[in-house]
Amino acid sequence: NAGVTQTPKFQVLKTGQSMTLQCAQDMNHNSMYWYRQDPGMGLRLIYYSASEGTTDKGEVPNGYNVSRLNKREFSLRLESAAPSQTSVYFCASSPTGTEKLFFGSGTQLSVL
Amino acid sequence: GEDVEQSLFLSVREGDSSVINCTYTDSSSTYLYWYKQEPGAGLQLLTYIFSNMDMKQDQRLTVLLNKKDKHLSLRIADTQTGDSAIYFCAESKEGTYKYIFGTGTRLKVLA
Numbered sequence: 001n002a003g004v005t006q007t008p009k010f011q012v013l014k015t016g017q018s019m020t021l022q023c024a025q026d027m028n029h030n031s032m033y034w035y036r037q038d039p040g041m042g043l044r045l046i047y048y049s050a051s052e053g054t055t056d057k058g059e060v061p062n063g064y065n066v067s068r069l070n071k072r073e074f075s076l077r078l079e080s081a082a083p084s085q086t087s088v089y090f091c092a093s094s095p096t097g098t099e100k101l102f103f104g105s106g107t108q109l110s111v112l
Numbered sequence: 113g114e115d116v117e118q119s120l121f122l123s124v125r126e127g128d129s130s131v132i133n134c135t136y137t138d139s140s141s142t143y144l145y146w147y148k149q150e151p152g153a154g155l156q157l158l159t160y161i162f163s164n165m166d167m168k169q170d171q172r173l174t175v176l177l178n179k180k181d182k183h184l185s186l187r188i189a190d191t192q193t194g195d196s197a198i199y200f201c202a203e204s205k206e207g208t209y210k211y212i213f214g215t216g217t218r219l220k221v222l223a
Binding site: 004008033040041042045048050055071090092099100101102103104105106 | 120157199
């Protein structure tokens with residue numbers, strides 16, 4: 001089983017460029033999440049989707065947009081990348097939003 | 113607000129037991145989790161405990177929950193070099209879609 005798949009694994013952007021991080025899960029989970037991980041700060045929630053057709057802001061949503069394309073896919077878009085968005089991004093999913101999270105392997109993003 | 117705190121580093125010798133500690137502030141948490149992150153990888157769920165339990169054992173892993181002190185611990189018996197990783201404590205509350213993660217404890221196992 002693939003579980004949660006994220007693409008790309010690595011990306012370097014220049015300030016002001018845009019890009020979309022892709023995430024797909026094959027476990028038929030209802031809830032999907034985007035987190036960013038920064039040194040010494042643990043994981044911080046950017047956006048989440050409780051179920052297909054809904055999205056909500058998390059702790060650090062500024063500078064990001066999301067799309068829950070269907071039950072499987074949840075994408076994260078940076079419209080105008082800034083150096084402060086240099087981070088490792090993780091997508092995760094869970095069956096119902098309370099139970100355990102399943103994580104992708106991450107996208108390491110550098111904004112120069 | 114809700115917060116989860118962990119110490120940053122722990123070093124143990126191979127074969128010894130490791131104990132990783134975590135404190136949390138939200139007494140209404142439903143589940144408490146331990147995740148493991150190896151270099152360059154995502155977080156992998158190790159184990160979790162319902163908030164109405166005191167202890168859970170799973171092979172080499174023992175989770176202890178002290179609700180009065182809001183303290184969660186993970187004990188790894190017979191620690192191996194393959195256990196070297198970052199361990200995250202997390203909590204969630206039913207119906208909120210919100211998980212709060214600690215900053216992670218980096219475990220280093222010395223051969």
